[in-house]
Amino acid sequence: MAPPAIVFTDWDGTVTLQDSNDYLTDNLGMGYPKRKILNDDILDGKINFRDAFKDMLxxxxxxxxxxxxxxxxxxxxxxxxxxxxxxxxxxxxxIIVVSSGMKPIIYTLLESLVGSESLPDIEIMSNDVRIDGDNWEIFFKDPDSPFGHDKAKSIKEYLKAHGYDDNDDSENNTPKLFYCGDGVSDLSAAKETNLLFAKHGKDLIKYCIRENIPYTEFNDFEDILNKMTAIIDGSSTIEKFTENPTFEATTK
Structure with missing residues (x-):
């Protein structure tokens, strides 16, 4: 029996209130003004996320x-x-964290903020870090991808590894798929699930509007929980929550 749903989520700025990589860049590195220029260049297609993100870190x-x-x-x-x-x-x-951040940081924050009991329950698919003495650099999960970590690829890998066959339409093999995100690193995952939760006021919504990708806004995980439980218990539908009027529900 499949679970009623599978939740894929970004970590930085989504599960956490602040983006840890942005925090490091803004407060210890190049600073917010230069990072903002790089972020805008990513959204405008002038530079890929992987190269800009590496420059920041x-x-x-x-x-x-x-x-x-x-x-x-x-x-x-x-x-x-x-x-x-x-x-x-x-x-x-x-719950599967699909992150462009670095695994040691995510694990440490997850243990500190949620508790050690959550570590076996929440799978993390992310980039890593290469450390040499006092020097370190990000180690990309998908170095040939312009995203560094191709989140769409990770979602597909997870579903295949756990036996969810797109061609099987039986009730027992079709959990609802949700993705939660906020920023430019989530662009590759934006089309991969039944419903995308995009954080209010963040760059992911700008992208979704521009590319006509269906989504629903959230402010915090209480919003996500309320909408998700309504879909799971049948009191509402994915279509009712979408903020894109051209939305067509997908089936996985």
């Missing part, structure tokens, strides 16, 4: 352990995520 002079300690003191959890996590656990709904 390469501007941070601190050692990796120093960066982790600074993030532990400054990064906060979305106020609704713990309740969301407990609901998913009670319903055997997998």
């Amino acid at each position: 390469d501007s941070v002079p601190n050692s990796f352990p120093e960066c982790v300690e600074i993030l532990l003191k400054n990064i906060k959890l979305d106020p609704g995520f713990k309740k969301f996590y407990q609901y998913c656990k009670s319903k055997d709904i997998p």
